[in-house]
Amino acid sequence: MNKIQKNVLLSPYTTFGIGGTAKYFAEARSVEEVKEFCDWAKKNDSQVFVLGGGSNVLISDKGFEGLVIKLKEPEDFDKFHFYAGPRNTKFVKVWAGSFLSKLIAETVAVGLTGLEWAVGIPGTIGGAVCGNAGAFGLETANSVQTVEALDCDNLTIKQFNNSGCDFCYRSSVFKYSDNLIILSAVFSFKKEDKKDIQKRLIDYAKQRTQSFGAGQKCAGCFFKNVNWKRKDINKNKLLENFPELKQFSDKPKISTGFLIDFVGLKGKKIGDAAVSDEHANFILNTGNAKAEEIMMLSGLIKDKIYSRYGFLLEEEVKLVGF
Numbered sequence: 001m002n003k004i005q006k007n008v009l010l011s012p013y014t015t016f017g018i019g020g021t022a023k024y025f026a027e028a029r030s031v032e033e034v035k036e037f038c039d040w041a042k043k044n045d046s047q048v049f050v051l052g053g054g055s056n057v058l059i060s061d062k063g064f065e066g067l068v069i070k071l072k073e074p075e076d077f078d079k080f081h082f083y084a085g086p087r088n089t090k091f092v093k094v095w096a097g098s099f100l101s102k103l104i105a106e107t108v109a110v111g112l113t114g115l116e117w118a119v120g121i122p123g124t125i126g127g128a129v130c131g132n133a134g135a136f137g138l139e140t141a142n143s144v145q146t147v148e149a150l151d152c153d154n155l156t157i158k159q160f161n162n163s164g165c166d167f168c169y170r171s172s173v174f175k176y177s178d179n180l181i182i183l184s185a186v187f188s189f190k191k192e193d194k195k196d197i198q199k200r201l202i203d204y205a206k207q208r209t210q211s212f213g214a215g216q217k218c219a220g221c222f223f224k225n226v227n228w229k230r231k232d233i234n235k236n237k238l239l240e241n242f243p244e245l246k247q248f249s250d251k252p253k254i255s256t257g258f259l260i261d262f263v264g265l266k267g268k269k270i271g272d273a274a275v276s277d278e279h280a281n282f283i284l285n286t287g288n289a290k291a292e293e294i295m296m297l298s299g300l301i302k303d304k305i306y307s308r309y310g311f312l313l314e315e316e317v318k319l320v321g322f
């Protein structure tokens with residue numbers, strides 16, 4: 001099938017600018033194409049990995065030994081379907097390959113509030129739903145009504161309501177189900193004065209640029225913040241032994257950026273991989289970093305945190321092909 005290319009370098013498809021080749025690679029602009037590629041993968045006994053904007057993945061230097069399906073924005077496709085919900089609610093159905101930034105722009109332009117907090121998060125709707133992207137204490141799950149996904153095992157389309165998505169902190173049922181490809185999602189918005197929404201949008205955008213400069217090669221926060229509710233976390237003991245954690249005692253999570261800074265790793269470099277000076281939970285590719293260098297640096301961070309606090313950091317970025 002000529003839509004499926006062989007040996008395609010993946011680094012240009014990621015914001016890290018890192019990653020080896022995909023054995024097979026195809027770009028899908030419609031449900032039919034996603035189905036077609038999954039069918040091909042099944043017949044050729046090939047593993048599938050679905051890629052959105054590539055802004056939350058670290059792909060190994062060895063690449064991926066299967067088919068990468070990249071969801072694209074179709075050029076001649078009406079991507080946003082608006083329809084009325086109860087009271088002053090509006091629903092918007094969006095193709096998973098559309099960029100989150102476009103959904104925000106389209107909705108703010110017509111006076112709909114709900115996703116302004118996500119301004120500046122790169123990536124697609126599929127990626128945001130899969131990882132339950134969030135910022136400023138808000139998350140994608142707050143706005144998702146339903147999700148439509150293709151089950152690649154049997155090529156059937158499944159509907160998920162919000163609770164069926166099993167959303168939790170930076171995760172959902174889709175993050176660990178390799179057979180499910182999100183095709184579209186319905187988001188709910190509320191009507192509000194356009195000027196008030198725009199004001200809030202600018203405010204969020206300002207806060208974001210203050211905490212991290214644009215244009216660097218990275219994948220956002222490398223690790224999840226540490227939830228006090230994790231089963232392996234003994235809050236009282238940690239607060240007793242480590243006074244620096246007291247500032248997080250009335251918050252739901254400990255900031256991982258703070259921990260990395262506290263153990264002295266801000267600015268630490270291994271080859272071209274570096275811990276950001278601005279935001280210690282961002283690992284940067286400062287030149288031509290290899291995935292291996294990023295992994296060595298993240299390993300060093302995990303070791304240092306573990307030896308001080310006794311818990312392991314969990315990756316927020318999806319590791320592919322390791």
Ligand SMILES: Cc1cc2nc3c(=O)[nH]c(=O)nc-3n(C[C@H](O)[C@H](O)[C@H](O)COP(=O)(O)OP(=O)(O)OC[C@H]3O[C@@H](n4cnc5c(N)ncnc54)[C@H](O)[C@@H]3O)c2cc1C
Binds near residue numbers: 052126132183
């Ligand atoms: C500068 C910068 C700032 C960031 N700030 C934030 C932030 O504030 N908050 C935040 O949460 N994240 C942030 N991120 C991380 C990232 O942008 C988000 O997680 C984003 O939602 C990922 O979307 P994506 O399309 O790029 O996903 P990808 O990186 O392409 O994929 C991520 C995961 O989603 C899966 N996936 C993608 N599309 C689909 C689909 N259609 N069906 C099933 N699975 C799918 C992939 O298989 C993979 O497991 C930031 C990243 C950068 C580079």
